[in-house]
Amino acid sequence: WAEAPEFVFLTQPAGTPTQPNRPAPPAAGIAAEAVVGKPLWDTPWWSHDSQVRDRLKSAVADAARGVPVRFEATHPRHDGSVSWTDCSMSAVRNGRGEVTMLVSESRDVTERVRSHEALLMSGARYRTLIDSAPEAIVVLDVATGLFVDCNQKACEMFGASVTDLRSIGVLDISPPH
Numbered sequence: 001w002a003e004a005p006e007f008v009f010l011t012q013p014a015g016t017p018t019q020p021n022r023p024a025p026p027a028a029g030i031a032a033e034a035v036v037g038k039p040l041w042d043t044p045w046w047s048h049d050s051q052v053r054d055r056l057k058s059a060v061a062d063a064a065r066g067v068p069v070r071f072e073a074t075h076p077r078h079d080g081s082v083s084w085t086d087c088s089m090s091a092v093r094n095g096r097g098e099v100t101m102l103v104s105e106s107r108d109v110t111e112r113v114r115s116h117e118a119l120l121m122s123g124a125r126y127r128t129l130i131d132s133a134p135e136a137i138v139v140l141d142v143a144t145g146l147f148v149d150c151n152q153k154a155c156e157m158f159g160a161s162v163t164d165l166r167s168i169g170v171l172d173i174s175p176p177h
Contacts (some may be wrong), residue, residue, distance in 0.1 A: 007106040011089075013099050015060035030053045036174045040104065056087075061091035063102045070108065083092040084113040137166070 009017045031128050040060065052073050059069040070088040077083050085106040090156040092101040108139065130137050138156040139149035142148040146169040155162055158173055 007085075007104075009035075009040070009104040011040060011060070011102040011104045013060075013064035013091075013102060015057070015064075015102075016102075017043070017104070045106075046073075048076050051073065059087070059089050060102065064090045064093055064099055065106075066093070068101055073106075075106075083108055083110045085109060097147075140170065145171060 003076065010019045016037060018083055029170045032121070035045075042045060046053050046056050055071060055073065059071060063069050068088070068090045070086070073085055073087055074082050075085055076090050086109045087104070087106045089102050089104045091099040092103060093102045110141050130151045133151055133153065136154035136156045137151045138147050140146070141148045146167075150162060150165045152162075156163060158165060
Protein backbone atom coordinates (compact mmCIF):
# COMPACT_ATOMS: atom_id res chain seq x y z
CA TRP A 1 0.00 0.00 0.00
CA ALA A 2 2.97 2.32 0.48
CA GLU A 3 3.40 2.83 -3.27
CA ALA A 4 -0.29 2.74 -4.29
CA PRO A 5 -1.22 5.56 -6.69
CA GLU A 6 -4.24 6.38 -4.54
CA PHE A 7 -4.01 8.36 -1.33
CA VAL A 8 -4.22 5.81 1.46
CA PHE A 9 -4.17 6.62 5.17
CA LEU A 10 -4.32 4.53 8.26
CA THR A 11 -6.52 6.56 10.57
CA GLN A 12 -7.50 6.20 14.20
CA PRO A 13 -11.24 5.67 14.73
CA ALA A 14 -11.48 9.27 15.97
CA GLY A 15 -10.24 10.49 12.57
CA THR A 16 -6.56 11.19 13.21
CA PRO A 17 -4.20 9.90 10.49
CA THR A 18 -1.32 7.84 11.78
CA GLN A 19 0.40 6.98 8.53
CA PRO A 20 -0.12 8.01 4.90
CA ASN A 21 1.23 6.04 1.97
CA ARG A 22 4.30 7.71 0.45
CA PRO A 23 2.70 9.31 -2.67
CA ALA A 24 -0.10 11.07 -0.79
CA PRO A 25 1.56 14.11 0.82
CA PRO A 26 4.00 14.97 -2.02
CA ALA A 27 1.23 14.67 -4.62
CA ALA A 28 -0.73 17.26 -2.67
CA GLY A 29 2.32 19.48 -2.22
CA ILE A 30 2.46 19.09 1.54
CA ALA A 31 4.68 17.38 4.07
CA ALA A 32 3.48 14.28 5.93
CA GLU A 33 3.80 16.30 9.15
CA ALA A 34 0.92 18.50 7.94
CA VAL A 35 -1.48 15.58 8.26
CA VAL A 36 -0.17 13.01 10.73
CA GLY A 37 -1.48 13.51 14.25
CA LYS A 38 -4.15 16.07 13.30
CA PRO A 39 -7.85 15.37 12.79
CA LEU A 40 -8.27 14.46 9.13
CA TRP A 41 -10.76 17.32 8.60
CA ASP A 42 -8.10 19.85 9.71
CA THR A 43 -5.62 18.75 7.04
CA PRO A 44 -5.06 20.82 3.87
CA TRP A 45 -7.23 18.42 1.83
CA TRP A 46 -10.35 19.00 3.88
CA SER A 47 -10.14 22.36 5.64
CA HIS A 48 -11.14 24.45 2.60
CA ASP A 49 -14.90 23.90 2.82
CA SER A 50 -17.13 23.51 5.89
CA GLN A 51 -19.62 21.22 4.07
CA VAL A 52 -16.79 18.94 2.94
CA ARG A 53 -15.42 18.90 6.50
CA ASP A 54 -18.83 18.02 7.92
CA ARG A 55 -19.24 15.22 5.36
CA LEU A 56 -15.85 13.83 6.37
CA LYS A 57 -16.67 14.00 10.10
CA SER A 58 -19.87 12.07 9.43
CA ALA A 59 -17.96 9.53 7.32
CA VAL A 60 -15.39 9.00 10.10
CA ALA A 61 -18.17 8.46 12.67
CA ASP A 62 -19.91 5.94 10.40
CA ALA A 63 -16.68 4.08 9.59
CA ALA A 64 -15.74 3.99 13.29
CA ARG A 65 -19.05 2.17 13.89
CA GLY A 66 -18.07 -0.34 11.20
CA VAL A 67 -20.22 1.07 8.39
CA PRO A 68 -18.27 1.21 5.09
CA VAL A 69 -18.38 4.72 3.61
CA ARG A 70 -17.93 6.03 0.08
CA PHE A 71 -18.47 9.56 -1.26
CA GLU A 72 -16.99 12.16 -3.60
CA ALA A 73 -15.37 15.39 -2.42
CA THR A 74 -13.34 18.30 -3.73
CA HIS A 75 -9.76 18.92 -2.66
CA PRO A 76 -7.51 21.90 -3.34
CA ARG A 77 -4.34 21.11 -5.27
CA HIS A 78 -1.01 22.76 -4.52
CA ASP A 79 -1.22 24.63 -7.86
CA GLY A 80 -4.48 26.33 -6.81
CA SER A 81 -6.82 24.16 -8.88
CA VAL A 82 -9.45 21.85 -7.41
CA SER A 83 -9.63 18.09 -7.84
CA TRP A 84 -12.48 15.66 -7.32
CA THR A 85 -11.79 12.47 -5.40
CA ASP A 86 -13.70 9.28 -4.77
CA CYS A 87 -13.23 8.69 -1.04
CA SER A 88 -13.85 5.56 0.98
CA MET A 89 -13.32 4.50 4.57
CA SER A 90 -13.54 1.08 6.08
CA ALA A 91 -12.94 -0.34 9.54
CA VAL A 92 -10.18 -2.67 10.65
CA ARG A 93 -11.21 -4.80 13.62
CA ASN A 94 -9.18 -6.64 16.23
CA GLY A 95 -9.83 -10.22 17.34
CA ARG A 96 -12.62 -9.05 19.66
CA GLY A 97 -14.43 -7.28 16.83
CA GLU A 98 -13.55 -3.79 18.02
CA VAL A 99 -12.72 -1.14 15.43
CA THR A 100 -9.07 -0.29 15.98
CA MET A 101 -8.18 1.51 12.76
CA LEU A 102 -9.77 2.99 9.67
CA VAL A 103 -8.39 2.64 6.16
CA SER A 104 -9.07 5.88 4.30
CA GLU A 105 -8.57 5.93 0.54
CA SER A 106 -8.98 8.67 -2.08
CA ARG A 107 -8.73 8.28 -5.85
CA ASP A 108 -8.58 11.25 -8.21
CA VAL A 109 -11.68 11.23 -10.43
CA THR A 110 -11.37 14.80 -11.71
CA GLU A 111 -11.26 13.82 -15.38
CA ARG A 112 -14.40 11.68 -15.05
CA VAL A 113 -16.26 14.52 -13.31
CA ARG A 114 -15.12 17.05 -15.93
CA SER A 115 -16.14 14.71 -18.75
CA HIS A 116 -19.56 14.24 -17.19
CA GLU A 117 -20.02 18.01 -16.79
CA ALA A 118 -18.96 18.58 -20.41
CA LEU A 119 -21.45 15.94 -21.57
CA LEU A 120 -24.25 17.64 -19.62
CA MET A 121 -23.34 21.02 -21.12
CA SER A 122 -23.20 19.51 -24.60
CA GLY A 123 -26.62 17.93 -24.10
CA ALA A 124 -28.08 21.23 -22.91
CA ARG A 125 -26.64 23.05 -25.95
CA TYR A 126 -28.02 20.37 -28.27
CA ARG A 127 -31.48 20.65 -26.68
CA THR A 128 -31.44 24.47 -26.96
CA LEU A 129 -30.41 24.34 -30.62
CA ILE A 130 -33.03 21.75 -31.55
CA ASP A 131 -35.84 23.45 -29.63
CA SER A 132 -35.09 26.96 -30.88
CA ALA A 133 -34.71 26.03 -34.56
CA PRO A 134 -37.36 27.58 -36.83
CA GLU A 135 -37.50 24.37 -38.90
CA ALA A 136 -38.88 20.96 -38.08
CA ILE A 137 -36.03 18.74 -36.89
CA VAL A 138 -36.14 15.00 -36.33
CA VAL A 139 -33.34 12.66 -35.36
CA LEU A 140 -33.62 9.23 -36.89
CA ASP A 141 -32.05 5.95 -35.79
CA VAL A 142 -30.99 4.65 -39.20
CA ALA A 143 -30.67 1.08 -37.93
CA THR A 144 -34.33 0.88 -36.83
CA GLY A 145 -35.90 3.66 -38.89
CA LEU A 146 -37.46 5.11 -35.72
CA PHE A 147 -37.40 8.73 -34.62
CA VAL A 148 -35.34 9.15 -31.45
CA ASP A 149 -35.75 12.90 -31.03
CA CYS A 150 -37.62 15.84 -32.47
CA ASN A 151 -38.48 19.45 -31.79
CA GLN A 152 -41.87 21.08 -31.35
CA LYS A 153 -41.92 22.27 -34.99
CA ALA A 154 -41.69 18.64 -36.12
CA CYS A 155 -44.57 17.71 -33.84
CA GLU A 156 -46.67 20.50 -35.35
CA MET A 157 -45.74 19.47 -38.88
CA PHE A 158 -46.66 15.81 -38.36
CA GLY A 159 -49.61 16.51 -36.01
CA ALA A 160 -48.15 14.29 -33.29
CA SER A 161 -46.80 14.67 -29.76
CA VAL A 162 -43.14 14.20 -28.91
CA THR A 163 -44.02 10.85 -27.31
CA ASP A 164 -45.97 9.76 -30.39
CA LEU A 165 -43.18 10.75 -32.78
CA ARG A 166 -40.59 8.91 -30.70
CA SER A 167 -42.59 5.70 -31.02
CA ILE A 168 -42.96 5.70 -34.79
CA GLY A 169 -40.68 5.66 -37.79
CA VAL A 170 -40.31 7.24 -41.18
CA LEU A 171 -42.38 4.51 -42.84
CA ASP A 172 -45.25 5.20 -40.43
CA ILE A 173 -45.59 8.79 -41.62
CA SER A 174 -44.47 8.36 -45.21
CA PRO A 175 -45.12 4.80 -46.43
CA PRO A 176 -43.46 3.72 -49.70
CA HIS A 177 -45.68 3.99 -52.78
